[in-house]
Amino acid sequence: MLNQKGGVGKTTSTANLGAALADSGCRVLLIDLDPQGHLTLHLGLAPGPDDPTAYDLLLDPQCQARDTIMKARDRLDAIFSEVDLAIAESELPAVQDRQRILQRKTESIRDQYDVIIIDCPPSLGQLTLNALAMADEVIVPMQAHFLALQGVGRLLETVELITQSVNAQLRVTGILLCMYESQTTLAREVVTDINEYFEAVRDQAVPWNQCHVLQPPIRRNIKLAEAPSFGQTIFDYAPQCNGARDYRAVADQLLKAWGGP
Amino acid sequence: MLNQKGGVGKTTSTANLGAALADSGCRVLLIDLDPQGHLTLHLGLAPGPDDPTAYDLLLDPQCQARDTIMKARDRLDAIFSEVDLAIAESELPAVQDRQRILQRKTESIRDQYDVIIIDCPPSLGQLTLNALAMADEVIVPMQAHFLALQGVGRLLETVELITQSVNAQLRVTGILLCMYESQTTLAREVVTDINEYFEAVRDQAVPWNQCHVLQPPIRRNIKLAEAPSFGQTIFDYAPQCNGARDYRAVADQLLKAWGGP
Ligand SMILES: Nc1ncnc2c1ncn2[C@@H]1O[C@H](COP(=O)(O)OP(=O)(O)OP(=O)(O)O)[C@@H](O)[C@H]1O
Numbered sequence: 001m002l003n004q005k006g007g008v009g010k011t012t013s014t015a016n017l018g019a020a021l022a023d024s025g026c027r028v029l030l031i032d033l034d035p036q037g038h039l040t041l042h043l044g045l046a047p048g049p050d051d052p053t054a055y056d057l058l059l060d061p062q063c064q065a066r067d068t069i070m071k072a073r074d075r076l077d078a079i080f081s082e083v084d085l086a087i088a089e090s091e092l093p094a095v096q097d098r099q100r101i102l103q104r105k106t107e108s109i110r111d112q113y114d115v116i117i118i119d120c121p122p123s124l125g126q127l128t129l130n131a132l133a134m135a136d137e138v139i140v141p142m143q144a145h146f147l148a149l150q151g152v153g154r155l156l157e158t159v160e161l162i163t164q165s166v167n168a169q170l171r172v173t174g175i176l177l178c179m180y181e182s183q184t185t186l187a188r189e190v191v192t193d194i195n196e197y198f199e200a201v202r203d204q205a206v207p208w209n210q211c212h213v214l215q216p217p218i219r220r221n222i223k224l225a226e227a228p229s230f231g232q233t234i235f236d237y238a239p240q241c242n243g244a245r246d247y248r249a250v251a252d253q254l255l256k257a258w259g260g261p
Numbered sequence: 262m263l264n265q266k267g268g269v270g271k272t273t274s275t276a277n278l279g280a281a282l283a284d285s286g287c288r289v290l291l292i293d294l295d296p297q298g299h300l301t302l303h304l305g306l307a308p309g310p311d312d313p314t315a316y317d318l319l320l321d322p323q324c325q326a327r328d329t330i331m332k333a334r335d336r337l338d339a340i341f342s343e344v345d346l347a348i349a350e351s352e353l354p355a356v357q358d359r360q361r362i363l364q365r366k367t368e369s370i371r372d373q374y375d376v377i378i379i380d381c382p383p384s385l386g387q388l389t390l391n392a393l394a395m396a397d398e399v400i401v402p403m404q405a406h407f408l409a410l411q412g413v414g415r416l417l418e419t420v421e422l423i424t425q426s427v428n429a430q431l432r433v434t435g436i437l438l439c440m441y442e443s444q445t446t447l448a449r450e451v452v453t454d455i456n457e458y459f460e461a462v463r464d465q466a467v468p469w470n471q472c473h474v475l476q477p478p479i480r481r482n483i484k485l486a487e488a489p490s491f492g493q494t495i496f497d498y499a500p501q502c503n504g505a506r507d508y509r510a511v512a513d514q515l516l517k518a519w520g521g522p
């Protein structure tokens with residue numbers, strides 16, 4: 001779940017798509033790579049001061065993935081982050097092959113899950129690069145705003161660099177429109193721009209030549225902002241609201257595309 | 262204009278408060294310290310490839326503030342950023358007293374302006390620290406969301422560190438509520454939390470003991486998101502809309518507080 005722009009819906013989407021996929025029967029692992037640690041708030045869990053987190057996984061060679069995994073819901077596990085993860089951005093560069101640490105550490109547990117979703121911080125630094133090195137697909141949450149388009153090019157450049165260096169399989173498969181205001185012309189114009197952009201590269205050999213705007217857009221819905229204050233996913237908090245319906249529908253589309261569970 | 266959280270309204274507020282203050286007769290300078298360079302989009306200007314920017318100001322000892330200043334509107338000047346500014350975050354640490362570079366470089370031009378507003382990137386790194394070293398006041402744009410409260414503590418810690426090291430005068434004077442959805446209980450609850458937080462410290466010797474929620478909140482208004490796509494401030498684009506009225510009203514409140522122009 002990648003976008004270097006802040007506040008676009010990465011964490012809200014990680015938590016709620018994860019929960020929807022688990023409800024559909026997938027075994028889901030969520031990995032929080034954001035030092036802000038908001039994913040814990042959506043799940044109502046908090047690692048204790050001695051519980052190992054993604055920080056330990058990245059920086060302590062002894063720490064194993066299974067030490068960091070906590071159960072959040074039925075079929076929904078999570079690896080949490082902590083504020084020290086911010087230091088990892090600068091401590092990691094000292095280590096060789098530092099982008100593959102997460103990939104190596106999660107290899108042993110990958111077969112335990114149908115879906116692994118990684119919540120990235122709003123940057124294209126070492127934490128995000130670790131996520132890209134281990135991922136099969138990138139989903140880009142974004143607002144249908146003019147300024148949001150500006151950052152997409154740089155995001156795609158980074159993905160391209162990763163495909164040329166540490167992960168040739170990486171694809172950008174979806175744009176997830178968040179906080180969508182369907183009644184505005186701006187939203188429609190931005191979506192038109194996005195669609196034109198990706199249609200134009202269908203025949204090119206780029207990692208985003210099969211990228212589509214995921215349907216439906218996730219409408220702006222205050223319930224999605226309220227749920228984390230109760231430590232709940234939208235399906236715990238307000239399962240009939242538009243926010244829940246939209247994330248449910250996107251999860252169904254993803255399952256269709258993946259041909260599973 | 263400070264908040265390490267992304268997408269909260271820093272740039273929209275810098276551009277539109279700046280424009281409102283200039284309309285009131287203030288001589289205003291806007292400084293864009295965000296490598297994303299969105300401030301240029303709100304002002305309809307773009308530095309050419311050879312024009313010196315905030316990057317040169319910070320990293321080229323020869324570059325003077327006056328070389329970087331461009332006129333944006335009547336009484337409204339700007340120092341623009343560029344994507345290379347992202348490198349400054351890591352190149353700066355090599356320089357001694359690196360947090361005071363912007364302060365030293367702008368000393369000669371400060372008397373030419375009544376108000377200088379610095380648009381910070383979504384981080385508490387070297388660029389933001391340079392802004393804090395030269396500022397008199399901090400305004401914190403934020404959404405009235407639960408997750409937005411989480412970051413405020415860390416922001417205040419950073420301000421306190423700065424007051425103890427490079428800028429004893431620095432104060433946090435205002436919370437600027439952006440993208441405000443007045444009809445939601447969440448917004449009201451968050452504002453209650455914020456007010457209680459700052460009321461509780463009125464008698465303490467902290468740099469935010471006089472911090473208030475600025476009035477009025479800036480309501481969510483699609484016109485504010487549309488304006489930069491036309492290279493316009495809200496006062497160029499839709500001077501009668503709620504977005505323009507709200508920023509106008511906040512600018513008036515600030516002028517009252519400052520006793521000017
Ligand atoms: N569809 C929506 N409707 C209303 N509010 C939303 C919606 N999606 C997210 N929000 C709220 O918007 C804010 C930003 O969302 P979120 O934290 O998911 O973004 P993010 O991209 O993870 O941010 P960051 O870059 O800081 O990690 C949060 O307060 C969240 O509750």
Ligand SMILES: Nc1ncnc2c1ncn2[C@@H]1O[C@H](COP(=O)(O)OP(=O)(O)OP(=O)(O)O)[C@@H](O)[C@H]1O
Nearest residue numbers: 145267268269270271272273383440480481482486
């Ligand atoms: N009151 C508002 N109503 C509607 N949209 C808004 C409002 N204020 C800002 N926006 C839009 O929300 C998005 C984020 O705003 P903005 O760019 O000002 O935030 P920022 O804090 O500067 O972000 P960053 O951290 O990336 O620099 C932009 O697309 C902007 O046009």
Ligand SMILES: [Mg+2]
Nearest residue numbers: 010011034038
């Ligand atoms: Mg997040």
Ligand SMILES: [Mg+2]
Nearest residue numbers: 271272295299
């Ligand atoms: Mg900005």
